Amino acid sequence: MLQLLCGRISQHGPALLSKPLRYLPFRIQAPLVERLLNRILAEPIQDGELDFLRGRRLQVWVPDLHYRLTLSFGDGGLFQLDDDDADVVIRGDLNDLIRLSAGKWDPDTLFFQRRLLITGDTELGLECKNLLDRLEPGRQPLWLQRLLAVLAGMLTRAEQSATNSGERPAG
Template identity: 60%
Template sequence: MLALVCRDICQHAPSLLKIPLHRLPHRLQGPLLEQLLNRVLAEPLQRGQLDFLAGARLQVLVPDLDYRLTLTLEQGRLRSLATHEADVVIRSELQDLIRLSTGELDPDTLFFRRRLLITGDTELGLACKNMLDSLDPDGQPAWFRRLLGVMSAVVRQADMAAQTKAGRGEDNT
């Protein structure tokens, strides 16, 4: 039963999240995301692991949310940009980004399964992938790890429901 509820959450969450993400203007959304990302990535920022973003634009594209987040590094802090122009684009579905953030899946696995796509500046893209690979989930704030843990558990339960359904030969559409 729990697996079925989690499957429904995973199926409907992206469409529900689209509404606030698209209605909240960048001038309000940007500062909130900047504060969150700078807090969550404080250790890598302090160690200079994101210095390669200085003067460059990284875009995270989440197709199931129909959402783009464009970032740069200014004065040692991540900044959200209102532009859709980017030097490199990292594209992945929400569930895979959750798995990546918890360390459940690594960027290489997602990349070779074509579930993490990196386009644009090759050198910058490789630096982004290496940075993602080097991130330690234990370095994230405890509240964020707990949130990601809950989200990851929901995704795992949804996968179990999908596998059970597929094992019975039911249509997944």
């Protein structure tokens, strides 16, 4: 029963999340996203690991959510931009990004499987990929580590269930 529930969530979760993200106004969304990301990335920001983004535009595109997050970096930390212009775009489905963030998959594996795509400024894209390599789950706040571990576990159960039933796993 748990595997069935996990399978449903992994298959339909992105569709459920896409509507609130699509309809949440930017003026409400931006401060929430900025606070969250700056809190999650507080240590790398303090260590100067995001300085390469100063004045540059990074977009994270999650196609299965129909969501694009465009960010830049300045004196106040990361901030969200209200447009789709970007120097570099990192594209990946939600389930892959969850596993990547939880440390279950590494960026190189996803990149070579073409599940994580980086387009635009090659040098900036390489810096972003290297940052992903350095962002180990142990550097994340404990609450986020736990949440990502639960979500990654659900995705693993869903994949096992799909494999056992002969279905194609979702992400």
